[in-house]
Structure formats: structure tokens, C-alpha cells
Amino acid sequence: MIGRKKRRAIAAETAEAIGGATAAIDRQRRGQPAPVAPQREVVRFGHGSRVPGWDDAVDLAKNPAEIPDPSTTPVPAKLRAEIEAHMAKYPDFRSASIPALAAAQRVHGWCSPEAIWQTACVMRLTPGYLISVASFYDMLETHPVGRHAIYVCTNISCSLCGADELLERLAQVVGDDPDFNVRHFECLGACDIAPMASVDGIYVGPISLDEVPVLVEQVREGTPPLPGKQLHLRKSTDPGAARALPAATAADPGAARATPGAVNPVSPTHSHGAPMGGEPTGPPAPIERPPATEDDA
Numbered sequence: 001m002i003g004r005k006k007r008r009a010i011a012a013e014t015a016e017a018i019g020g021a022t023a024a025i026d027r028q029r030r031g032q033p034a035p036v037a038p039q040r041e042v043v044r045f046g047h048g049s050r051v052p053g054w055d056d057a058v059d060l061a062k063n064p065a066e067i068p069d070p071s072t073t074p075v076p077a078k079l080r081a082e083i084e085a086h087m088a089k090y091p092d093f094r095s096a097s098i099p100a101l102a103a104a105q106r107v108h109g110w111c112s113p114e115a116i117w118q119t120a121c122v123m124r125l126t127p128g129y130l131i132s133v134a135s136f137y138d139m140l141e142t143h144p145v146g147r148h149a150i151y152v153c154t155n156i157s158c159s160l161c162g163a164d165e166l167l168e169r170l171a172q173v174v175g176d177d178p179d180f181n182v183r184h185f186e187c188l189g190a191c192d193i194a195p196m197a198s199v200d201g202i203y204v205g206p207i208s209l210d211e212v213p214v215l216v217e218q219v220r221e222g223t224p225p226l227p228g229k230q231l232h233l234r235k236s237t238d239p240g241a242a243r244a245l246p247a248a249t250a251a252d253p254g255a256a257r258a259t260p261g262a263v264n265p266v267s268p269t270h271s272h273g274a275p276m277g278g279e280p281t282g283p284p285a286p287i288e289r290p291p292a293t294e295d296d297a
């Protein structure tokens with residue numbers, strides 16, 4: 001329903017519009033030209049764009065970007081093997097940039113210049129290419145952070161259930177402990193346990209404000225955070241869920257089945273999950289090539 005004040009404002013706007021239109025018709029009848037609206041001033045930067053820097057030309061005086069030289073760039077053997085395994089999974093090896101950076105982050109704690117340099121060396125890419133990827137994705141850190149990542153979801157469901165207060169309380173309890181990286185995150189996809197957080201990659205919720213000191217202490221001690229509230233241990237209509245899944249073997253790749261009564265051993269140790277190693281099983285992904293002749297198309 002529209003209030004009296006709003007009705008008056010609408011009436012005034014309508015009268016003004018009608019008045020303007022009437023004046024324009026009068027001018028037309030008398031053969032007078034329409035008034036020219038004052039030119040609006042558009043602020044532009046030196047290069048002519050309204051956005052600083054975006055249209056700057058490449059600096060041709062600079063040396064071209066370099067791919068790090070393997071003979072002068074030592075890369076830990078395990079990291080190299082993991083990055084190469086990721087590269088082998090994709091028709092275009094650059095698609096492995098995210099998992100490769102995540103692997104380097106696990107080794108170095110963040111996407112440090114050294115981590116970027118080593119990844120670029122193995123992938124035969126420029127560090128600039130990888131920096132553009134690392135700076136785009138939220139879970140790739142481009143500054144040093146604490147090793148314990150607590151992401152509090154502050155999206156709508158969690159927000160309505162008190163996520164902002166939860167984030168504030170966590171920040172308060174953690175204080176200036178440099179071992180922690182407490183931050184807000186958008187929907188983590190576990191809205192049914194709101195308000196929730198990803199604690200070193202483990203989804204926990206709903207978390208009450210009273211539980212925050214216990215949770216922080218458990219993370220400090222390296223014990224499971226609020227085990228009774230971990231999403232992957234919750235009861236499910238699937239009797240096989242939340243139990244151990246034996247790894248598939250080469251002889252029996254489809255063998256992953258629940259083991260009744262077993263304790264789930266696959267707690268993630270990092271927010272990116274367990275590293276993926278080894279060669280992928282099965283046929284390689286097809287590489288798309290343009291047809292050789294028009295008849296092939």
C-alpha cells in the first residue's frame with residue numbers, strides 16, 4: 001500500500017513530466033528549437049579510458065615474461081610428481097593450474113613467490129599466468145596465512161541462523177594467534193547445518209556460540225573439531241554413508257564399498273582435500289582437433 005507522502009511525491013513527479021511535455025509541444029507549435037541539455041562531463045584518465053590502467057598498452061621496453069629455468073629452480077620431488085600427475089589428467093595441461101597451485105600451497109603454506117615459481121617451472125608456464133589464477137580463486141592464498149583455515153559461511157541460511165555472531169566470536173576467541181586463518185565465506189553448500197564452518201576442510205555445524213572456545217582448543221591440539229557435529233559423520237538414509245570406503249584397486253576399480261562398522265578414515269587434512277596422486281586409470285580424455293578436411297566435418 002502506498003502512503004500519503006509517497007502519493008504526493010508521485011503526483012508532483014507526474015505534474016512535472018506533464019508540464020515538461022506541454023512546454024515541448026508549445027515550443028514545437030511556435031517553431032522554437034528544443035533547448036540543448038548541458039553536456040555531461042565524463043572523467044577520463046590520460047589514456048582516454050574511464051577506468052585507470054585497463055587500457056594501458058603493453059610495455060614493450062620490458063623483458064618478455066620468463067618461464068623459470070629447471071636447472072636453476074629446485075622443486076621438491078614430491079611436489080613435482082604431484083603437479084605432473086595433475087597435468088597428465090587434462091588434454092590441455094594448463095587446466096591443471098588450480099590443483100597444481102593447491103599442491104604448492106600445501107607445501108609452502110601459501111602461494112608464495114617461491115611456490116608460484118616452482119609450479120611455473122614444472123608446468124612450463126610464466127609465473128604471471130599462475131599469479132592471475134591464484135589471485136582469482138578464494139582458496140588460493142596470495143599472502144601468508146595461518147595454517148588452520150576456518151571458513152565461516154555467512155551466506156543467507158547461515159546468516160539467518162547467526163553466522164555473523166559466530167564469525168565475530170571465533171575471531172574474538174582466536175585473537176591474534178598467527179596459526180589461524182579465520183574468514184567468512186559464501187555458501188559452502190551445507191545450508192542444512194547452518195550456521196556452519198569449514199574447519200581445516202571438515203564441515204562442522206550447527207555451531208553454537210558456546211562451542212566456539214572448545215572448537216578452537218580442539219584445532220590447537222590437533223584433535224577432531226566437534227566430532228558430534230561433523231557433516232561427514234552424520235547419520236544418513238544411506239546405511240553405507242559416513243563409513244570407511246576401501247580404496248578401489250586396479251584389479252577391481254569399482255570396488256569402493258562401505259565397510260559396515262568401520263570408522264571413517266578419510267578425514268580431509270586440508271581444505272583442498274587429499275592430494276591426488278598417480279596416473280589416472282582408464283582411457284585418456286579425448287583431445288579435440290579440428291577436422292582435417294571438410295569431408296571429415
Ligand code: FES
Nearest residue numbers: 153155158190191
Ligand atoms: S548458507 Fe551457509 S552453507 Fe549455505
